Amino acid sequence: MIKIVVPGKPISKSNFKLKNVHGHFWMPKSGKHSKYVAYENTIAGHINQQYSGPTLEGNIITILNLYFSDKRMGDIHNYPKSICDGIEKSGIILNDKQLKPVLIFDHIDKENPRIEIELYEKDKYAISYEIKKK
Template sequence: MKQNYAKIVVQGSPITKSNFKLSNAKGRAILPYNSGKYHDRYAIYEEEIAYEARSQNPGLTLKESLIALLKVYYKSQKRHPDTTNITKSIFDGIEKSGLIINDAQIRRLIIEEFYDKENPRFELELFCESDYEMNFKICRKELSSKPINYSPPSNKKFAKYKANNIKSQPDQNKMCCNICGKPINNNDIITANKGSLIICKECFKNLF
């Protein structure tokens, strides 16, 4: 019988790597695994997803176009990653598992956000389009519920980093490495986290 459906459940608070980007000296994006630094968690999480996808769907490979239903359960309603950015880590891990050929197979996607303090996780269901179709509608509620309001993101962290970095620079024409603190020439700068983390080539080499 043709296998046209898969489900993956990964326990733990979902994370996103969309705000992290470590580049090498040639500007190529990389994702370190065992540098001993905090950013290892992005690659480790991707590997965990790949392992769970393989374990929960042994021997299955979905080769055709897919509909995806993703339910993300966070610990907290107030503090969690942007749900719209969470898919990159998840589908990269699913692709790495071999359950799908390429994340470009996902042609239709529904994402739902929930909160479960005791059991944070994500649940992903994949449906082959040759056997399934998606229908949905948005309806007005009979009784309005309490709104969940959002505030603009704060720029305080970046402003603090910038002030400290400039203050600590002996040469105002150079940036300083956030690891060793030494000034860096423009040609030796390696950036991560959208430019908010500055690393010199020597410290970068020591990460691996």
């Protein structure tokens, strides 16, 4: 199991897409809308600081715990793309298609917004879940 902590508020990819005159979406690499690319690099940098092992092969069970400073988090389903792109950019995996399944949990931590990424090699770990009535 590999656990990576990335400090700061999670950033959603959907907020930074631009549309060209032909209706195609693209991600700017510079200028005021380039914050997303910088965020991918931030995630990759934290992974490279906290993990020095070999590149992971095969499918990876991925758990994302997103800690927001308040309830204004937006659509939680938009966050995994930016995080998974950053994981791939780090070189810890070859392709973000390896990250499956991906479980997403949201939390509030006013003092310490962050992302906690847990990676488990699927050939070494099994996943199960249970839903119980309260």
